[in-house]
Amino acid sequence: NFSNTTSLNAIKTVTVVGGGLMGSGIAQVAAQAGLNVNLIDLKPELLENAQKSIQNNLQRVARKLHKDSPAQIEAFVKDASQRIKVSTNLEDGVQADLVVEAIVEKLDVKQELFNKLDQLCPEHTILASNTSSISINEIGAGIKRKSKFGGLHFFNPVPVMRLLEVIKSEQISEETYQAMMEWGKSVGKTCITCKDTPGFVVNRLLGPYSAEAMRMYERGDATKEDIDIGMKLGAGYPMGPLELSDYTGLDTNKFVLNVLYEKTGNPVFKPIPLLDKLVAEGKLGIKTGEGIYKYKK
Numbered sequence: 001n002f003s004n005t006t007s008l009n010a011i012k013t014v015t016v017v018g019g020g021l022m023g024s025g026i027a028q029v030a031a032q033a034g035l036n037v038n039l040i041d042l043k044p045e046l047l048e049n050a051q052k053s054i055q056n057n058l059q060r061v062a063r064k065l066h067k068d069s070p071a072q073i074e075a076f077v078k079d080a081s082q083r084i085k086v087s088t089n090l091e092d093g094v095q096a097d098l099v100v101e102a103i104v105e106k107l108d109v110k111q112e113l114f115n116k117l118d119q120l121c122p123e124h125t126i127l128a129s130n131t132s133s134i135s136i137n138e139i140g141a142g143i144k145r146k147s148k149f150g151g152l153h154f155f156n157p158v159p160v161m162r163l164l165e166v167i168k169s170e171q172i173s174e175e176t177y178q179a180m181m182e183w184g185k186s187v188g189k190t191c192i193t194c195k196d197t198p199g200f201v202v203n204r205l206l207g208p209y210s211a212e213a214m215r216m217y218e219r220g221d222a223t224k225e226d227i228d229i230g231m232k233l234g235a236g237y238p239m240g241p242l243e244l245s246d247y248t249g250l251d252t253n254k255f256v257l258n259v260l261y262e263k264t265g266n267p268v269f270k271p272i273p274l275l276d277k278l279v280a281e282g283k284l285g286i287k288t289g290e291g292i293y294k295y296k297k
């Protein structure tokens, strides 16, 4: 497709840059929806892990969809996994209708990637970032195709969480915005729209909530277990705030809070000594075997 516009029907090939937890989840949901996917990461070992976790998560989805049919389960997993091609070379992913970036949360590294993609991708390609809290406009400051750029913010675990935040950049065209909304729907998500504001909708609201939970625990107002049980049974959340922080990763939590504090100056986002200490000790949550809770490896 070498036309100047990208409509939903034109999004057939998606490239995901970044093979971590979010990137592999995004690749999975796109492949499940019947799209061809390139998953790019500089580190081959990350791509190997991504392929393994995609296989596992596809099995979980397939078992849910085709409970009684082992043959259909196998076919679903095979079909979706065959649609995902992995590569360590960015150039293998540039022939795409949509590129979603899910790399490290560092502004300069993201800017460099988008500048490269802007040069290498065909004119019609939409570029999007999955950043959780960095400004979309700052990420795209150096690109020329500003009307074909925005944010697509997914939630962990991507195959399960039904929301997609579609972030409007300053110069996004109505056409690009509509294509992003429709694409989100086509991969099974409910889309909401937010301006390019710190933390968008979900992290802006989860931030003060998880921060105050951490401070309650730090002050000894209640045990960690009781804080979590409180919000599960008293407010209907699937996980308590401290469990969720361990699940998301305390390093990610700290990063999001720091950005929100820097951008808004709101004291609810102020650094939390307990969180800083755990992160400094490498206790990042489930992924390292210990965070606020301890986990069996």
Ligand code: 3HC
Pocket: 057, 058, 060, 061, 064, 131, 132, 154, 155, 156, 157, 158, 159, 160, 161, 203, 238, 239, 244, 248, 252
């Ligand atoms: N892939 C596919 N399926 C998965 C999965 C995955 N990675 N993880 C869980 N599932 C499926 C399971 O197979 C199971 O399916 P079933 O109901 O048919 O058996 C279902 O999801 C529920 O899983 P479990 O039984 O293992 O566990 P739970 O019932 O405790 O659910 C959870 C797990 C879905 C993670 C749930 O606890 C939850 O929704 N937690 C809150 C998660 C959340 O708030 N995420 C947002 C974090 S913020 C964020 O991501 C923003 C970023 O910018 C930081």
